[in-house]
Amino acid sequence: MGQYAAPLRDMQFVLNELLDVEAELKGMPRHAELDADTINQVLGEAGKFCEEVLFPLNQSGDQEGCVYEGDGVVKTPTGFKEAYRQYVEAGWPALSCEPEYGGQGLPKFVNNALFEMMNSANQAWTMYPGLSHGAYECLTAHGTPEQQKVYLPKLVAGTWTGTMCLTEPHCGTDLGMLRTKAESYGDGSYSLSGTKIFISSGEHDLAENIVHLVLARLPDAPPGTKGISLFIVPKFIPAPDGEPGQRNAIKCGSIEHKMGIHGNATCVMNLDNAKGWLVGEPNRGLQAMFVMMNAARLGVAMQGLGLTEVAYQNSLAYAKERLQMRSLSGPKAPDKPADPIIVHPDVRRMLLTQKAYAEGARAFSYWAAVQIDRELSHADEAVRKDASDLVALLTPVLKAFLSDNAFECTNHALQVFGGHGYIAEWGMEQYVRDARINMIYEGTNAVQALDLLGRKVLADMGAKLKKFGKLVTEFVEAEGVKPEMQEFVNPLADIGEKVQKLTMEIGMKAMQNPDEVGAAAVPYLRTVGHLVFSYFWARMARIALDKEASGDPFYKSKLATARFYFARLLPETAATIRMARAGAKPLMEIDEALF
Incomplete structure (x- = not known):
């Protein structure tokens, strides 16, 4: 079944x-009295819930999957409810x-870490409550x-969950083509008819009501x-007392059979004169929905980080135990018939890639969550304003870069396991299947790239x-003069200058x-993703240098991971910059008939 331990020390x-x-x-002001000890305690309890309650259901939930029982009814895997x-x-x-709605009022970055x-x-289970936050x-x-x-x-309270209903059979990202109709009843409510597809968590048995946007x-x-x-189109129309009342005419017609994330129901939702209520102004729904879409994109970034971390933990444990061949520089475990595979350089390359991308993603995404708190709450x-601009700029990078890396x-984790990697009982092939989906939904990563640029x-x-x-x-200006930081600051400054020049060139x-x-x-x-990671890895290296003398092996x-990142991962930008500069001609000059 594998293993998972919340990485509290790195968090x-x-x-x-x-x-x-x-x-x-x-x-x-609203968070000024909150201290680090309280935050650490909350995250510690969250880690226990994830390790003891959610993780044991991951593999079984993938194998059992959701079941469509007919007439709009979906059963989630055993244990999910x-x-x-x-x-x-x-x-x-x-x-x-917000406390006024029964919330605890903690900063967004705490929820992000959860x-x-x-x-x-x-991940499949987490998508049910995750979409509720967007709603x-x-x-x-x-x-x-x-x-x-x-x-x-x-x-x-979590007694109701939420969804976002955008995609239709004939249109995905191009929402301007959608056909679902809404007609006024004249009393402030509307009749909606149409079909939505690929609706994550569109139907399930976890909560007493589902709020579809x-x-x-x-x-x-x-x-x-x-x-x-x-x-707003609720599954059950709220009664005067606020509790679920009449069943609404929005129903799941079927669920998709997917390559991964089997424990989450991806639904076809049929609206047949379903009753709904307008949110915001007429004809300005996309602007309102962007709040939820951006929340979902940040959520996908956390899915990418989550899968990277758990895959790394399992492949690291396996690499320390699995015996295969001898080290090229001589036996490292002479008392055993072979050395553990972690002695081999290429296995270390795969492990360190996972570690560097996980820890870089944690720094980047947690910083972004702090920027959201700044945007909402700073005095x-x-x-x-600056925080809002930085979040807007980097949301597509978070979604695409972190899910691509995941x-x-x-895949590296699967490879470390060798033949056991693609055998279901070890769990690695599930992570590959789940991670591949994350690159597609909430706007494909190419769409994120178009949004960024x-x-x-x-x-x-x-x-x-x-x-x-x-x-x-x-x-760079603060640290560039310090000899011990040259190996980190120089490549950071270099990629910063290259991004600036590349941006101007593409713009022209x-x-x-x-x-x-x-x-x-x-x-x-x-390329921009690596600029961001370079910045955070240089900052983390500074802290590690300052505290290395403490003797704590963490630093x-x-x-060592920072040095690996700059030596082995950042050089990818030599290729990405060259590809970006190659321009449209090699792609567009070939006639369609020649494909």
Whole structure:
């Protein structure tokens, strides 16, 4: 079945030593009294829940899967419902929600760390409550006071869950093509009809009600994305007392049989004059839904980190125990018939790749979560604005870079196991299957790349990118004169300059031919991803150097991993920059008939 232990030591390193969250919270009046000890205690309890309750259900849930029982009824794998009951009773859904709706009011970064552990332990199960947070954020931002009063306390308590219903059989990312119709009943409610597909957690038996947020068109809506409205369509229409009442005409017609994430129901949802209520303004539903979509993209980033971490833990344990051949430099375990495979350089390459990408992702994603808290809660308006810009800029990088890396790392984990890797009982092949899906949904990683380059960088002439560049420059200027930091600062400064030049070059070419953006976007995003990781690995190396003399092997390991990252992973950018510069011509000049 494998193993999972919450990586609390590294989580505490990132939060307390790298990000100094206790000091950060002093600038946020609502969180100013929260201390690191309290946060550590919360995460420790969360780790126990993930290790003891969720992880034992991961493999069995994958093998059993969800079952469509007909007439809109879906049964989740054995144990999922009981685990969800324990999750709700312990108060985990309310962790970072507003106290006025029954939440505990903790910072978003605490909830983010919880979801890393939950995704490591059981991604399929975690998607049920995960989507509820997106629905909560959307209704908090755009719901009417009446809607908030009815729905938010239930979502916060976890007794109701949420979904986002966007995709239709004929349109995925191109939401301007959607056909689901909404017509007014004249009493403030609407009748919705249409079909949505690929709806994660669209039906299940965990909670007493499901709150679907549905994109649809009003009769007089303009074409394209400017004519999309957003509606609340609950599975059970709330009764006057706020409890689930009449069954609504939105039902699951079937569930998909997927390559992975079998424990989560991916549903076809049919709306047949289902009753719904408008969220926000007519024809401005996509803007409201973006709140949920961005939350989901950050959630996918945490899925990537979670799978990278658990795959690494298992392949590391295996590599220390599995005996195969002798070290090329002579036996390392002469008392045994062969050496453990961790002595072999290429096995170490795969393990260190997983370790570097996991720890880099943890630093990046936790920092991003702190920026979200800054955006929402900091006392200084300028700080809030800068944090908002950085989150907007880097959300597509988080989603795509972390999920791309997770697929690479889970493949490495499978490879470390050799023949046992693709045998189901060892669990590694499940992580590969699950990780591959994460690269596709919530906007494929190519769509994330287009969003980064086209909307977040070129659209504002690089203004948001310069804000992150300023962080890099300040660190380089502060540390570049110190001899012990040269091996980290010099490559960081180099990749920073290269990203700046590459951005300007692509921008100039795109003014002549818009296809240049599409041709460069994917390698450009990977280049920016490495810029971000270089920044955080250099910062972590600084801390490790300062504390190496303590004798704590944690810092020695951190420093060695930083050196590996700069020596073996960052050089990927030599290729990605060259690919981005190759432009559109090699892709577009070939006639379609010649494919």
